[in-house]
Structure formats: C-alpha cells, structure tokens
Amino acid sequence: MSQSVRKNLKSTEAASVLLAEDITVAFGGFVAVKGMNLKLHAHDLHFLIGPNGAGKTTMLDVICGKTKPLSGTVRLNDGTELTRLKEHQIVRKGVGRKFQAPSIFGGLTVQENLALAAESQRSPLRTLRIPRYGKISAAMERVIQQIGLQDRVYTRAGALSHGEKQWLEIGMLLLQEPRVLLLDEPVAGMTDEETHKTGRLLQDIAQERSVVVVEHDMEFVREYAAKVTVMHEGKLLKEGTMAEVQEDPRVAEVYLGKRRDDHAVIATN
Template sequence: MFQSVRKNQKSTDVPVVLVAEEITVAFGGFVAVKGMNLKLHEHDLHFLIGPNGAGKTTMLDVICGKTKPLSGTVKMADGTDLTRLKEHQIVRKGVGRKFQAPSIFAGLTVQENLMLAAENRRSPLQALGIQRYSKISPAMERITLQIGLQGRVDARAGALSHGEKQWLEIGMLLLQEPRVLLLDEPAAGMTDEETHKTGRLLQEIARERSVVVVEHDMEFVREYAAKVTVMHEGKLLKEGTMAEVQEDPRVAEVYLGKRRDDHAVAATN
C-alpha cells in the first residue's frame, strides 16, 4: 500500500531533500565514483544497485561524511553542502547512516541501547546515568513497537537474533530523528521472514523520512523499491522504477551478465 501511494506521485510534486551532483571519489590511483548524480525526494524509498565495485557504498560514505570527494557537492534542501561538514555535523543536519554490520552495545539491554541513542548528545556514561532507572519514553515505546522489539526491551542486545540486531540499530537511528536514512544491505543474512519484515519496516519508515538502501538481493529490491538507481563503474547507468530498470538492455548487460545480442536472439525466438 505504501509503495503504490509513492509510485503514483510525480517526482516534480514531491519536495527534494538532498541532491548529490558530479561526485568524484578516488582512492590512490583508483577512481571509485566518477561524476555521479543522485537526487532524493521526500518519502523516497530509493535503492542503489549495481555490481560489486560500482561505487554504491562509496556514495553513502560521501553523503554521511565518512569519505570526502575529490569534487562535487551534496546539498540539503536548505542549501547546506554536506561535503564541507564533519560526520557529527552531518548527523545533526538530519542524516543517519547504518553500516552493514550492526553497531550496538551487546552487553546492554535493548532499552539501554535506545536510551543511549536518545541521549546521543551526551557521553554514554552520562546518558546511562540519567536514564538507567527512568521509564521508557513515549518516543522509545513507539520505536520499539515499530521495529517489533516491544517484547524484548529487557533482553541483552548480544542475545538478539541477527535480524533483531539490525532492527535495533535502525530504531536507534530513528530516535535521532533523521530526515535521511542511509542503509547498507539491511536484509543481508536474514531469514525470509526477517527479510519481509525488514521490507515492510522500510516502507513504514519512508512515510516519515527519505530512505536510501544499498542492496544486492534483487528479489528484495523488486518487492520493496519505489525508485531504483543502477550504478556501474562509479557512474549512473539507469534510474527509474524496477520495471524500467529491468527492461534496459544496458542493465542486463553489465549487471545480469547478458549481452545485447542475447536480447536480439531472444526477440527472434
């Protein structure tokens, strides 16, 4: 339901949240991203796909400030160029980043992890000292329900399943109220049930903020992507709906391993 609402909207009707223009990144003599452009609209559920080494994760790194580009800009709606800011400043501008491996405090409970995230402007010890004996706040209660951990608030984070750990970290990011959420393969290593739950969670999150997902699981992309950008050799190859992307022979050639003449043969049979 959430997808169909977003897909029926024209991009010109939806405010732009973030624009990356002419991003180029090099590591030594290797150019990982070459003049890449990316536009993110409000409430986008936007997937970045492409073969290994295409530059997808590097683009997320540039947006969150982990990697500085050789050239190009990443501007928020207010005109702020994120490439000029440090990582913590970018977080405060409303950009949250989740890496592939969950980053949680395994020895703390789910509730304590969420409390630390809610008190992210304080040191961990200060936050726990303030919150340890407090009741869970309405915001945390809403987030634990959203990520499906309402019955696990007293469980140690290290004892959670892989999927639950991923949802916990997403919940920790949501408590920081980002406008843009960057996720690197959030469904990797999950069971089928966890994968579907993650997809539905991302759709729900996109009702309130913009989400960019790097993903390799094409079934997951087909099921949940509202918009898809295909990267190849650090550049934009194709952008559109999943159906539009799948119909492009260049995508089939570089991403699915099919040559153009394969399509010509198939068309004659």
Template sequence: MSISVTTYLDSIRERDRVFDLVAPQADKRLEIKNGCMLYVEDVSVSFDGFKAINNLNLYIDEGELRCIIGPNGAGKTTMMDIITGKTKPDTGTAYFGQKINLLEMSEPEIAQAGIGRKFQKPTVFEEQSVFDNLELAMAGPRGVLPTLFSKLKGEQKDHIEQVMVQIGLQEHSMARSGALSHGQKQWLEIGMLLMQNPRLLLVDEPVAGMTHQEMDRTAELLTSLAGKHSVIVVEHDMDFVRSIAKKVTVLHQGSVLAEGSMDQIQSDARVKEVYLGE
C-alpha cells in the first residue's frame, strides 16, 4: 500500500515537473540585495598562457541596460562565456544575485536560472512560423518534447502574443521565419529568449548587418526590456551604443579600462588611446 502511495506522489511530482518544463520560472534562489543582479569579481582566465580575462570586475544592477565595448580581442566574448558557463575561469567568482554561484553550474543550469544569451548569428527554426518558434522557445534548454506534446494554456498563449507585440512581429505571427528580414530574425531570437523569462539578457552585437531603420527599432526594443530585465549589450557600433547607453564599460586586455556615461568614456584619454582612429 505504502508503495502505491509513493508511486502516486511520485506521479504528481512528475506532473509538476512537466508543467515546469513548459512554463519556466525564474530561479527561486535568486536573491537581490542592494539592487545588484550580477557580481563578477577578480576573474581571470588564460588560454595557453595568454590571459584573455585579467582580474575582471563587473557589477550589473537589476533592470540596468549596460553596454560593453572594447577593441577586438578585449575579452568581451570570453566574459560572456564565463557568465553563461561556457568557460570556467581559473580564478575569481561569479554570482547571479547573492546566492547563485554561476561557476558551479552548467550552461543549461545557468539558462534555467534566468540568464539568457543571444548570439550574433540568429538560430531561429527557419521552417517554423514566428508563433511556433516562440512556442518552442518556452521549452528552452529543457527540451522541446514536452512543449510539442502539451496543449498551450491560455496564459502561455498570452505570453507569446505579448512577446510578439514587444518584438514588433505580431503581424508576422504565421510567417515562415526563414522569410523574415535579417533584423526581424534578430528580434525573433530576442523574443525566443524572452519566452524563458530571463532576468538577465546577454546580447552579442545585435545590430551587425542591420539597416538604420532596423537599428532604431532594436534600440527601442532593448531600451524597453531594461527595467524588467537586466540587459548586457556587447556592440562595436558606437552610434548605436550612444543611442541606448546609460552606462558603458570599456574592456581592454581582459580588464575594465573605464566605466561611465558615453560622454565620460569618450573624453577618457586611455579609451581614446585604445580606440585610436575609431
């Protein structure tokens, strides 16, 4: 008898887990004090003796939109790789909120905890519609099978609709994603991240290859995400950075060279030297 009760309880727990799979929730351990969402402290990593990241310190506030710039090889990608678990540093610490130790977690675990990353190249499912891509993205790193075999709940449909409005693709809901413009694909991918309710979004070179109009729209979109989400944007296009940035961090040789408003950054002699000609 006790075995069947246990089995019954297990099946309920199993069902809860399946529900979790289709409706990801932010990590309950995420605890934010003093408004700080991400702490990267004294982080270093070497590749074959070359220090790609060198005593890096970075703090991102809740709801902040931070732009990270830096010349080629400054360590921007490696920094994002460390935050998202792709690369483990040799020394230092990285915490999401007060309690979540990112250095002890795998990439999928970090994504599930609420850190989403958008790579430069869009990876939408070209044969699927905008709506279907967003629906599939709800599964995220948890796998698409539960999503395919579950019926959408009303609130999940609402979430998809709301994200479609946010990324400006509501009129393209049933369009094949492969037929979208480059900019629209980038927005769809941001939308796919949003389906997983991330608290922190890392966005790599969002406007590369975009038209001016698409860049303006992307600026609006990223600005609108700040507040509800913390957003880190790595971007080379200075005009774009100027259009969205409140606070800018300049990376150079794996460390923070300067941090401040765009005006402060642009008048910094060390930054000018690093960016000679830009």
C-alpha cells in the first residue's frame, strides 16, 4: 500500500466513528450481504431501512461480532478492526447492541438491572455481590432520569410495560458507556406515546454518542432520522437524508413495490 493510500485511509477513518467496508456475509449458499459499506459519524442518529431480507440486521450482527463476515472490514476510528474480535471484546471497545426483544432480568428491580449492567464492566465477582436496593450511583441516577424510569426504580422489571422494558435495556447499555449504540426495531410493539418518547430518547442519546437503528416503522423514521441508509438484497441502494431517500424512484420501486412514475407515495405511506 502506497504512502498516499495509507494517508487517505487514515483520513477517512479519522472522519468517522465506525467504518464498515465491503462487507459480505454468506449463510451456506445464500449471500445475505454483498459488498456493503456503512460509515457512522459522531452524534449520528442513523437509520438502516429496507424490505425484509435486505440484510439490515445482519449488518448489525457483523458490527457487534455476532456474525463473522466472509470478507470486509469494520474499523473504529482508533484503528481497531472489530471483525477480529469476539463479542465481549467488541462491547469493551465501546459498541453496544440491543436486539428486538428486551433482554432484562424480570425478577429484579429496575435499580438491580442497572446495577448489574454497571458492574458488568468491572468485575464479575462484584456483580454477584450487588446489594438489593443498594445505593444508586450518580451515573445510574443520570441514566434513570434519561430513560424516564425515575418513578419505577424499585419496580420489578417483569411488571414494566413493553416500552419501559425497552427503555430499561437501553439504560443498561448506556451504563456500559458505548461510543456506538446499535438498536434493532426499538419501537416494535410500542404505543404511539411510547414510540414518540423513544424517538426523543434516541435524539438525546445521539448528543453524546452515535446510534444506528434498524427500523420498519416509516413514520418513525421520517420523524426522527438524521441520516438514512436503504439496503436491498444485501447491498447499499441509497443513502442520505430522509427527503433525499423519499425522492429516489429506486427506493419506491424496490422498497415499496411501486412503479418509478409514482414513487412519491413513500412520503405519505
């Protein structure tokens, strides 16, 4: 590699928080992702959309280490190559992942779930010794306020509403201090009020870190996305603002199944 190429690569990586390049993933004979690129900048609230089977969740799986790509690289801006690391190592590098179904401890309180998340970054032995109704740290208090569960601190997680469970898990991830937060359909199954609260929460989180959201709710995407990447058949189809995506006839054709001459329907459906 020439010195100029190295310089350009370093400049490109420095301009982004995370850079995924030429990602290809195959499951047996099926190629789920084909040469996909994704660049995430600081404070991005970046939505990844597309029809079912487009490869969106697989891209999140590659970034967090759940799935290893056939080829391609995922680099943080410090040069760390994530595809060489295991899932727990990637978490410690500052990449947090939330799956669609909440992963919380229903028999424990909100406070205890958050305490477990906070201590998991330190010592497994300390985690086992977390006192019931123990002291709430300043970091925990800040997260509790951020996710809006200040009135539910001592409620068992299993008794929370669906939306509250989602916010609790997001709070658990925030206590691990990620630089990049990956969320898979965070508003699925939520009420309208919970959906809007989640959108505002994600905007707030993006003030301090970068967020990637896989989402099918187009109304939610239109209201809260700062940047949108559209995938189709494992490839990048379109990237830009929501307005730019809506105006692209290819998006209407492959994502909504519309003809090129009536693509404006994406703005109202």
